[in-house]
Amino acid sequence: MVTSDEIIKQLESRLHAFNQDLRSQNVGKVERNNDGIITVSGLSKVEMGELVIFDKGARGVVLNLDEDSVSIILLDEGSQIKEGDTVKRGELLLSIPASDELLGRVVNPLGVILDGKPQIKQGKNMPLERIAAGVVERQPVDTPLKTGIKAIDAMIPIGRGQRELIIGDRGLGKTAIAIDTIINQKQQAKDGKEVKQVYCIYVAIGQKESSVAQIINRLKEEEAMDYTIVVAATASDPAALQYLAPYAGVAIAEYFLEKGEDVLIVYDDLTKHAWAYRQLSLVLRRPAGREAYPGDIFYLHSRLLERAVRLNAANGGGSITALPIIETQAGDISAYIPTNVISITDGQIFLESNLFNIGIRPAINAGSSVSRVGGSAQTGTMKSVAGKMRLGLAQYRELAAFAQFGSELDETTLRDLERGKRLTEVLKQPQYRPLPEPLEVISIWSVNNGLLDDVPVEDVSRFEQELHEYMQTRQKKLLATLAQGKKIDDETGKQLIKAVQEFKKGFTK
Template sequence: MLIEKEIFVYGVIISIGSGVVTLQGFLMAFVGEVFRICAMGLSESSFGLVVNLYRDETMNLLIGALLLNPEDRISEGAKVNGMSRLASILLGDFAIGSIIDPIGNFILNSDRIDAQYRWVIESPAPGIIDRQSVFEPLQTGILSVDAMVPIGRGQRELVIGDRQTGKTSIGVDTILNQKYEKVFCVYLPIGQKASSVLEVYLALVRRDSVFYLSMIVAAATSSAVCQYLAAYSGAAICEFFMLVRELPAFLMIDDLSRHAVAYREIYLLLRRPPGREGYPGEIFFVHSRLLERSAKLSTNLGGGSTTCFPVIETLAGDVSAYISTNVISITDGQIFLSTDLFLSGIKPAIDVGLSVTRVGSAAQWDGMKLVAASYKLEIAQYVELQSFSQFAADLGEETKARLARGRRLVEMLKQFCGTPMTLMSQVGILSLAGQDLIKNLAVEDIRAFLEMYLAVPSWVMLLLPPRLVGVSIVSLLRN
């Protein structure tokens, strides 16, 4: 039996290149199996992952596999040992406040390590019976998002836009706003510059927001294999806290465009036939099986949730690209960021016409519904009226009044990066906008009005109605 077992689990590497290897000698293997490379001079953590099974012209079993540590010096003829288990990482509460690489090694870890669970990286998504409808709001702290595109816990909301339009800022502001919400956050940069990742991490450290945060980093210098596995490792960490700790989790994947490019590179090295734009035909399945793991669990399973913000980078605002349309069809809505709005000084540059949520007001607080119901419609009408009025020589008084009100509403939606608002402040601002208190202010005074309103202590807001506070601030600014 021992001899048969030795033959059964051992094989050799017959070709290698760019982190992709071909194995021969296994009598049986399965996709997702982990194997160890038994070469001289390698550490015990030199593993690989089976991703492709096929037979050659003599019907020998050949295996296409990925090296999890491509920087190891491995040559053809090296012996490998099949471990008969799926790829997994060790997880525990130590992941909070840590920076981890895609295969579970620590780049920066907390003081103690108490590994409690071995969690499969690519586990199946929860079934329909195990889920419930999204009904709890996830407050992002961004006024334009919480008012017009509300997000619920367990939702998948795509953040899409051109380069340098503030996509990462929306995710970072959402993480900052979860400080007192008991929501575990995972920030997952894929293919980003290491300096940019460090800048985001230090910004979160300065705002004391790492005690509920975990980062999984696959920077631009990482291999395509690590960039591909990083997204699934991030989903695994969120699943651990959702299922075991019964917590709401938030996952920010920045971004899926680079994830698709990394998988395309792996796919072509495996000598599989390419499809549209060189991407493999199964790229839709690659992203769908990742994003479907976001869910709001039923109360029988603890009621935890995973909310996902995947990011897609477009070229010249082209939403109809291959990866963009794929992910739009998978997610529950999208937040579209416009370059024109960003360059005109409207930040966050959210395009109201193209942004949508398929959960709707089901994931919005009742008080927010009352004050924000007509806000998105007014903004959309203002955008249409503004484009139409450019060709009109003479405008009526009603049209001028609606344009003036629209300019003030847009000015109220402007918000600096790193300054999330509380729910009470958002409801107060929208309430004042609906009561026409701002029509007596000049557009350039709106920013000062908001700063003075947000500077009012919370105990004063509990004693006095928002309208009285707003009238006082307006009178101060006019005098």
């Protein structure tokens, strides 16, 4: 127990260290307060992006440096700020305190706790704006980040350190893919002893508070909150906080990156982020460009996404994988913000409403979706089963359109059509049910090798579910072999055929 003598001794030692030199302050006076933007005269020595403090303790960030004045965005409640109030320099750039205690917590972009639990002790101050790691510090993406979603892990694989965009209209399951990916990282902790735990950060930008609450509840139910941090700037928060939210998220991610950890960060969504920035820029009287966005709207997202990185061993070996989400209108991926972000990221997962409406969920358009990292982010096992799947699926879709006209088809074509239907069924997956890789491999391998050809299409889903249960109870050794990540050799292939045929004997159609 700390005694009062010890406390006094500590204070005295701090007194000795007190710097008694004359201190000067550079101050300003409030001239105008418009829509959360404060115009201040003075502050001639303030820096861009610096934190400033008002008389009553409210904080702001400098966003414009004009000849005779400075424009500041408010970060706190500012209704009491009036003309003539004094503003002082904070003499530090905007930062967020980050520590391991943030895991499982919900914070706002300034680090204020939102979940009603005790305050977090002061962590390391991580700057919101930071230059991304250089070329020399990086290494190519070579470790998979498994989403647990068959369609993605097989055809659009994501690696640790990659930026993969999730793009589509509202209500098609963009957030669902991100949440399933977060939930799937829990399985890694249990099964993959050699694979590092991936810490997850979910950044909610401009969303409804009820939606954020639902997501947090779901993560708690799936026991995913233990390794997840939620940074929330909801629709009722000022545009300034919505603008800062993604940068706060990646600043926290960099805290873990510096420790050599792997991090997954989801930005949900960058469309609202662009809207918030447009609002701020218009109030700051910056020149408006296309669609009234400011001229540096590309830089807004490029500098954010460049901070997703895979560092080499000399720099800790950690990674930040980014899953930005963009909402399109009427499926238009050629609009301004979508094209900007597509050109920045290392691939996109394109969700289509047509597919969603006919029951294909996740509604991923395999033709328009791509992962520029590709096979480097897949294990040998997955690569061996999913190698030609994308092409096969595309061919099936072409054939299916052709077959609608009822013309006579040869046997091979009919077989390909039937197999394609079953492959489409296998790629469907319920929400909140990410699968470990061995089960994904078994499903895809079975359908590609014709083992489901005699199963009616309407029974494929049930067949797959029961096959998984069978494998998990009766074929644990085979699952362990598949979990090693090696290419499926002849011996393993024979074991797989035997196991599936064994299961089929007991399967009732």
